[in-house]
Amino acid sequence: MTDGTTPRLRSSLEGVPSYKPGRAASSQAGAPAYKISSNENPYPPLPSVLEVVRAEAESFNRYPDMFATGLMAAIAARFDVPESHIATGTGSVGVLQQVVQATAADGDEVIYAWRSFEAYPIIVQISGATSVKVPLTSGERHDLDAMLAAISDKTRLILLCSPNNPTGTAIRRDELERFLDAVPRDILVVIDEAYREFVRDPDVPDALDVYRDRPNVAVLRTFSKAYGLAGLRVGFAVAHDPVAAALRKTAVPFGVSSVAQRAATASLQAEDELLERVEALVKERSRVYDALRDQGWTLPASEANFVWLRLGDRTTEFAAACEQAGVVVRPFDGEGARVTIGETPANDIFLQVAAGFA
Numbered sequence: 171m172t173d174g175t176t177p178r179l180r181s182s183l184e185g186v187p188s189y190k191p192g193r194a195a196s197s198q199a200g201a202p203a204y205k206i207s208s209n210e211n212p213y214p215p216l217p218s219v220l221e222v223v224r225a226e227a228e229s230f231n232r233y234p235d236m237f238a239t240g241l242m243a244a245i246a247a248r249f250d251v252p253e254s255h256i257a258t259g260t261g262s263v264g265v266l267q268q269v270v271q272a273t274a275a276d277g278d279e280v281i282y283a284w285r286s287f288e289a290y291p292i293i294v295q296i297s298g299a300t301s302v303k304v305p306l307t308s309g310e311r312h313d314l315d316a317m318l319a320a321i322s323d324k325t326r327l328i329l330l331c332s333p334n335n336p337t338g339t340a341i342r343r344d345e346l347e348r349f350l351d352a353v354p355r356d357i358l359v360v361i362d363e364a365y366r367e368f369v370r371d372p373d374v375p376d377a378l379d380v381y382r383d384r385p386n387v388a389v390l391r392t393f394s395k396a397y398g399l400a401g402l403r404v405g406f407a408v409a410h411d412p413v414a415a416a417l418r419k420t421a422v423p424f425g426v427s428s429v430a431q432r433a434a435t436a437s438l439q440a441e442d443e444l445l446e447r448v449e450a451l452v453k454e455r456s457r458v459y460d461a462l463r464d465q466g467w468t469l470p471a472s473e474a475n476f477v478w479l480r481l482g483d484r485t486t487e488f489a490a491a492c493e494q495a496g497v498v499v500r501p502f503d504g505e506g507a508r509v510t511i512g513e514t515p516a517n518d519i520f521l522q523v524a525a526g527f528a
């Protein structure tokens with residue numbers, strides 16, 4: 171649309187939903203305020219990682235290593251994949267943008283479950299492609315049969331979010347294998363495993379095992395959640411050639427800063443320590459889940475670092491009550507609230523509020 175007085179912008183930008191970041195915490199009436207709205211890691215940076223970041227900060231007048239050589243080697247060694255199968259990006263959201271840019275444009279279709287990660291519709295719409303949203307099952311899980319049925323000649327990409335943000339459910343091995351067997355080989359399937367480190371269900375596969383003999387499967391991982399580097403923006407994809415090469419091509423040049431590269435590499439070196447923290451959060455997740463069940467809630471078991479309460483039209487009221495009590499959660503108006511497993515006192519405040527809504 172243009173009347174000749176303003177620059178012409180691509181029509182696909184019209185109506186793009188804006189990403190709603192989790193609200194920041196604010197103190198009210200002296201009560202401690204906690205942000206449990208963005209699935210962040212509540213632990214502060216590890217001293218060993220902080221030290222590397224401080225040292226690297228001395229040289230930020232220089233561009234970063236465009237090929238993230240050290241980080242690529244560390245990822246390859248840790249996950250036992252060839253370096254040629256890795257592409258890094260500015261968070262896995264950045265990598266996702268690279269994926270969409272490499273696969274889909276005007277007239278193409280991208281299938282994903284809904285509700286799922288809110289970045290998906292934004293990135294797809296900006297590309298000019300069309301989102302095909304397949305509703306979750308009544309159990310808040312991916313409906314893989316319906317997703318298969320949604321495949322058309324125009325499908326170029328399928329996004330699977332496992333565990334799913336915001337419902338916490340994860341796709342099991344058998345259903346995933348069956349699904350992948352049925353998807354045409356010329357359609358890329360991306361498994362977004364932003365919360366992989368929090369998975370404890372043994373029937374949920376590690377997508378890095380699944381991708382190995384499937385050239386049309388790519389895996390997204392991030393350093394933002396379990397590794398606690400959300401503010402540094404670094405994530406990666408693992409995929410076969412030529413997909414991985416295409417994801418490196420579509421990356422923003424020098425996108426991942428040297429601080430982020432070094433911090434991610436140091437985090438892989440300190441992985442044992444970080445995974446102990448993840449284990450503590452998983453225990454806390456069980457405690458919160460059990461308490462909610464005892465209060466009378468029905469909710470899906472979560473394999474991630476958050477829980478999902480389907481509150482329907484009470485969602486806004488619930489979020490306001492949480493805020494009043496000192497915790498900020500993430501409401502999806504009319505649907506439900508996603509609540510991150512945070513510091514124990516934050517989780518306790520959330521549970522107190524939840525008790526009043528059960």
Ligand SMILES: *Cc1c(COP(=O)(O)O)cnc(C)c1O
Pocket residue numbers: 209260261262263264287331335362364391392393394395400403404405
């Ligand atoms: C948090 C999250 C990401 C990670 O985002 P980054 O850009 O790596 O910080 C990716 N996918 C899902 C589903 C998420 O919830």
